[in-house]
Amino acid sequence: MSSRKTAVLVCPGRGTYNKDELGYLGRHFPDPALLAAFNAERAAQGQDTLSDLDGAERFSLARHTRGDNASGLIFAATLGDVLSIDRERIDVVAVTGNSMGWYSALACAGAVTPSDGFTIANTMGTLMQQALIGGQLVYPFLGPDWVPDPARKAALLEHVAQIDAREGHVLALSIDLGGMLVLAGNETGLKAFETEAEPVExxxxxxxxxxxxxxxxxxxxxxxxxxxALPESLFGQPRVPLVDGRGAIWWPHATNMAALRGYTLGQQVTETYDFTRTIAVAAREFAPDLFIVTGPGTTLGGAVAQSLILANWRGMGSKTDFKARQDSPDGTGPLLVSMGMAEQRGLVARQ
Incomplete structure (x- = not known):
C-alpha cells in the first residue's frame, strides 16, 4: 500500500506577497535558470526584475503590491513552491487557486508551460495596473468561531445589491472567500458600504x-x-484536473483549449470568483488526504479551512472542529499545510 498522501494544491492570489515575504524567491525558488528567464522577460518590457524586487533592501507597499509587480512575484513564488514538493511523498490529484491564483494553477497543473503561465500572469497584472478600474474591500460574515451563518451572509449580499441599484453606484461580490466577502466596485459604491456596514474587529x-x-x-x-494579447496557442491539456472559480473541473485529455482560454480571459476576469465553492468541489470530488496552500503568504489557509467548514467536510462545523482535525489525534497528519509557514513547509517539501 502506497504511503504517498493525496493532495489538492491551492494557489494564492493578490495580497499575499508582503513585508514578511520579501526574499521568498531567494530562499525557496529551486530553478535558477527558470527564474532568470522570468527576469529576462520583465527586463525586455522595461519592468523591474523579480530578483530585484524580491532582493530589495526593504519592502515597499507602493512598489511591491502594484499589479504589474505583485502578479509576477506571486506567480513565481507559487510555482517555486510547487516545484519543491516531494512527489515521492505527495500525489497531487487536483489544482485550484484564488483569483489571480488561477493563472498559477494553470501552470501548476500543466495546462500551460511555466514560461507561458508567467506571461499570462504578468500580462494580466500589468493590464490591470494600467487600467486600475475601481477597487476592492473585504468584510467578514463569520464570527470568531467560524460557525456557518447563512442568514448573515444573505443579508450582507442583499445590502450590496441595494447599494449597487443606486444611481452612480457600482458594488458586487468579487470573491466568495470562505468566511470573507471580497467586494468590488467604483469609489461611490465602496464608500457607501464602508459608511453603512457595521465595523468589525x-x-x-x-x-x-x-x-x-x-x-x-x-x-x-x-x-x-x-x-x-494572449493567444489560444498558450493553452493545452492539463496534466492533472483543474478546479476553476465556478467549481467547474477541467479534466486531462478532455479539455477544450479555446474554452479554457475563453474562461481564463473572460468570465474569470469579469464575474464573481467563488473560491468557497472551488474548495468544496475539490474536497468532495477528489477527497484528498490534505490541502496544500503554496506560498507566498499564510493568509489563504484560513479561507480554505472556513470553506471546508461551510461545506461540512468530514463533519466539521466550527473552528474548534477544524483545529481538532488539524491537530491530528489519529496520527495521520494535518488536513491543511501552508508552505509559507516554515514549521509546515517541511511536511511536504523536499528536504
Missing part, C-alpha cells in the same frame, strides 16, 4: 490597496485587452 470593512474591481463587469476592458 476595529478594521473591517478593509480597503485593499492597489487592487482594482477584480471579477466584476468593470474589468471588461482589461479582459478584452488580455484576449488581444
Amino acid at each position: 476595529g478594521r473591517f470593512p478593509m480597503r485593499l490597496g492597489n487592487h482594482a474591481a477584480f471579477h466584476t463587469q468593470l474589468q471588461g476592458p482589461v479582459a478584452e485587452r488580455g484576449r488581444a
